[in-house]
Structure formats: C-alpha cells, structure tokens
Amino acid sequence: MPDKSVKTIKDQIFFQYAKIITKSSFWYKDCSEAKRKAYWFIKQKFNELKSWKICWSNITKEDWEFVGSEKECIYCGSKEDLQKEHIVPKSLKIKEECKTCQNIQSISNQLWACKVCNQKKSDMWLYKFYSKILDDEKFYDKLPSLLEKKYLKTIYNCHNCAWSLDIEKDDISVVDLDL
Numbered sequence: 001m002p003d004k005s006v007k008t009i010k011d012q013i014f015f016q017y018a019k020i021i022t023k024s025s026f027w028y029k030d031c032s033e034a035k036r037k038a039y040w041f042i043k044q045k046f047n048e049l050k051s052w053k054i055c056w057s058n059i060t061k062e063d064w065e066f067v068g069s070e071k072e073c074i075y076c077g078s079k080e081d082l083q084k085e086h087i088v089p090k091s092l093k094i095k096e097e098c099k100t101c102q103n104i105q106s107i108s109n110q111l112w113a114c115k116v117c118n119q120k121k122s123d124m125w126l127y128k129f130y131s132k133i134l135d136d137e138k139f140y141d142k143l144p145s146l147l148e149k150k151y152l153k154t155i156y157n158c159h160n161c162a163w164s165l166d167i168e169k170d171d172i173s174v175v176d177l178d179l
C-alpha cells in the first residue's frame with residue numbers, strides 16, 4: 001500500500017519515481033527491495049521532488065537512452081517482430097485531446113515491444129498489464145526503470161495539461177486509473 005503521505009495523483013507519480021531513484025542509487029534489483037531496505041531514502045526523495053528541491057530530468061534523457069538501448073522487447077526480451085509500442089495507450093482518457101497530443105504521439109511515449117506483447121497489452125494501462133504478465137503481488141514495483149520513467153513522465157505531462165495532478169486518490173489505481 002502506498003505511504004500515507006501519498007494522496008494526490010502527483011504524489012503517486014513522484015512516489016513511484018522516488019522509488020526508482022532509490023533503486024538506482026543503491027543498485028537494488030527492484031523497487032520492492034528499495035522499499036524494504038531504504039524506505040527513509042524514498043521518503044526523502046519524494047519530499048524533495050514534491051517541494052521542487054530536486055527535479056527529474058527532461059524526458060529527452062529517456063528518449064536518448066531508448067535510441068541507444070539494445071533493440072529488444074521491453075516486456076519479454078524477445079528480439080523478433082519488434083514494433084514501436086505506445087507505453088501509454090492512445091486511448092488514454094486523461095483528457096480528450098490526449099488521443100492526439102504530443103506527449104502520447106512522440107518518441108517519449110515509445111519503446112520496442114514484440115508483436116505478441118504489443119497485442120497482449122493492446123489498450124491496457126501499464127500497471128494493469130504488469131499485473132497480468134507478472135505473477136507477483138508487488139508487480140508495480142518490478143517494472144524496468146526506463147519503461148516506468150517514460151510512463152510516469154508522460155502521464156505527468158498529460159495530467160498537468162488536464163489540471164488533474166492535485167486530485168486525491170487513495171490507491172495505486174491512480175497511476176493507472178482503470179486498474
């Protein structure tokens with residue numbers, strides 16, 4: 001369950017991001033381990049993100065990482081039948097305009113996925129998809145960093161555009177809306 005101080009959509013996005021920062025700072029294998037071993041650090045990074053003491057990098061950093069990364073499916077590692085997959089589906093309903101907005105259409109919202117995974121994911125939101133492919137109740141702490149960073153920044157930008165970052169929600173579904 002998310003921390004008690006995590007209330008709004010923005011909080012949830014930043015909290016997930018603080019976990020990723022913590023994971024890479026200590027070389028933990030996933031965000032679950034980061035939560036177990038360095039919860040204090042997650043909280044610290046979360047508060048710093050919230051108060052704008054630290055800022056996440058521009059999403060172009062992940063775009064470059066994508067361009068330079070090995071060409072393989074982000075979900076299963078396959079190198080066959082790769083397609084550019086839209087991480088946040090084009091059917092997103094944060095705002096009507098999102099169907100055609102730059103956040104969703106651009107390379108920032110894309111990674112390689114094999115045809116099989118792409119079809120399986122279809123219009124599903126990212127965490128929901130992970131809950132289906134990963135038999136693990138901590139599925140939302142097991143996403144590859146590049147994927148999750150792109151996802152969080154993209155939905156942040158769309159929520160920002162829709163003025164919905166400060167809406168209060170009380171579970172992980174905030175990040176997904178339809179989980």
Ligand SMILES: [Zn+2]
Pocket residue numbers: 073074075076077078113114115116117118
């Ligand atoms: Zn795949």
Ligand SMILES: [Zn+2]
Pocket residue numbers: 094095097098099101102103104157158161
């Ligand atoms: Zn949008």
